[in-house]
Amino acid sequence: MAEKKLKFNTKAIHGGQTPDKAYGAVMPPIYQTSTYAQTTPGGHQGYEYSRSNNPTRAALERAVASIENGNFGLAFASGLAAIDAVVKLLQPGDEVISTNDLYGGSYRLFKKVFEHYGIKFHFIDMQDCETIGGYVNENTKLIWVETPTNPMMNIIDIKGVSKIAREHKLLLAVDNTFATPFLQTPLDLGADIVMHSATKYLGGHSDVVLGVLVVNDKRLADRLYFIQNASGAICGPMDSFLVLRGIKTLHVRMQRHCENGKAIARFLEDHDKIEKVYWPGLESHPNHHVAKTQMNDFGGMISFVIEGNRYEDAVRIVERLKIFTLAESLGGVESLAGHPASMTHASIPKAEREKSGIVDALIRLSVGIEDVNDLIEDLRQAIA
Numbered sequence: 001m002a003e004k005k006l007k008f009n010t011k012a013i014h015g016g017q018t019p020d021k022a023y024g025a026v027m028p029p030i031y032q033t034s035t036y037a038q039t040t041p042g043g044h045q046g047y048e049y050s051r052s053n054n055p056t057r058a059a060l061e062r063a064v065a066s067i068e069n070g071n072f073g074l075a076f077a078s079g080l081a082a083i084d085a086v087v088k089l090l091q092p093g094d095e096v097i098s099t100n101d102l103y104g105g106s107y108r109l110f111k112k113v114f115e116h117y118g119i120k121f122h123f124i125d126m127q128d129c130e131t132i133g134g135y136v137n138e139n140t141k142l143i144w145v146e147t148p149t150n151p152m153m154n155i156i157d158i159k160g161v162s163k164i165a166r167e168h169k170l171l172l173a174v175d176n177t178f179a180t181p182f183l184q185t186p187l188d189l190g191a192d193i194v195m196h197s198a199t200k201y202l203g204g205h206s207d208v209v210l211g212v213l214v215v216n217d218k219r220l221a222d223r224l225y226f227i228q229n230a231s232g233a234i235c236g237p238m239d240s241f242l243v244l245r246g247i248k249t250l251h252v253r254m255q256r257h258c259e260n261g262k263a264i265a266r267f268l269e270d271h272d273k274i275e276k277v278y279w280p281g282l283e284s285h286p287n288h289h290v291a292k293t294q295m296n297d298f299g300g301m302i303s304f305v306i307e308g309n310r311y312e313d314a315v316r317i318v319e320r321l322k323i324f325t326l327a328e329s330l331g332g333v334e335s336l337a338g339h340p341a342s343m344t345h346a347s348i349p350k351a352e353r354e355k356s357g358i359v360d361a362l363i364r365l366s367v368g369i370e371d372v373n374d375l376i377e378d379l380r381q382a383i384a
């Protein structure tokens, strides 16, 4: 496809898109319909029923495929519905090797839903990808990678993992929600499936819940399309439209998220009340060398630990923030702050979560695209 040669900023706006055939609408219309008229049984224009296919959803699916440098996109009701479809490629007895510092909802879906269906999951630290080989046996079918991880911002070497996946003929899926294709394109690094919670950066405005998958292989796309249609966890046309609109500004938003992220990471690193800062762009980050090779920049997600590691200090700081909103989720234009120990990761026992670094005084920021000096002042007054 000639389109693959276009630069990212052009693909974000035009990738997979042509003016609508009916009236030349530049933005794809919201085809709010469940069904489509047929002239004779089976005589239709490619659309029969909106669970199977819908023109607005199809426009979004082409757009995400384009920005991820993939051939096929599939859109779902949520990020978790997209992950659900990937695991449904497997059968009872199959095994999955997954990163351990994982989005809580992904962990819950794997452990509390799919383990009941006889699928086994190994959650391991993949910062040294050579350890993966030790968990591979004849039942292993899938490697699940999240990078950067949530909330510790560990970076997993996608190319390194893909070499191992290839060697053992395993599928490799990468949750690219934190990085977005502006920062890294896992299919180019050897992944078979890219997954997004488009709820976050792709949508970008905290107004929609949606998930996507992108693949290159036609047979894999067909199997996933079968599951998408058979299980039915599709997204509606209005939500598809909102994410499509979000994607058109992804590159400008990400550029500012990265700039603001860098300034805030440096501010926190220099602050004498802050013990640790986790942002993959810092030289002090343990996987900075991997981040530098596979990412174009380092994003707006930052975690940090308050000196003394007191639970109450972290709670007081997130309560005192005025511009940063205390809320779950991430990736919107507005800045958010969260306290993993009491919010997203509260269900994980303290000893367990501390093993992966989620201590009591860890705060996670989703740095938005407001004026960076205002954001820094807000942090300064809250930490003081």
Ligand SMILES: *Cc1c(COP(=O)(O)O)cnc(C)c1O
Residues within 6 Å of the ligand: 078, 079, 080, 081, 103, 105, 106, 146, 150, 175, 177, 178, 196, 197, 198, 199, 200, 209, 210, 211
């Ligand atoms: C939010 C999120 C998900 C789940 O997506 P939903 O759209 O909330 O279902 C999966 N992975 C990561 C990294 C996320 O941040």
